[in-house]
Amino acid sequence: MDTTQREALIAVVAVLGLFVLMTLPALIGVAHDRRIDRQIRRAEAARAAAGHRTTAAGARPARGAAPHRTARAA
Template sequence: MNENQIEGIIGIGLTLGILVLLTLPSLLGHLRDRRIDRQIREAQEARDGRRDQKSSSRSTVPSTAT
């Protein structure tokens, strides 16, 4: 390997390193947003599930109190 090839490899490595450093925060933010969205969706599903259970456990017999 001659000097020009080594400089080329170093340049490519530095370019890829800078690219990773620039894109990493965006990727981490995207993954965080997806995690939060999933947690919100699961909480809504759990809340809706509890509402369904409450409504089905209520008595549907009309009151006969006078």
């Protein structure tokens, strides 16, 4: 292996390393979103099995929850 081939190999490894560094956060985010989606589906299935409504129309606001009011200028 001569110098030119060695430099080309180093360049290829560097580019692949940068590619991994650039795509890794996105791949981690996708995996995180899929895990959350699975948890939501399991919770909805458990709620449906318990006989509760799963639609947002049947949801009630939490106790003590008041609508947000905008501050008025004095």
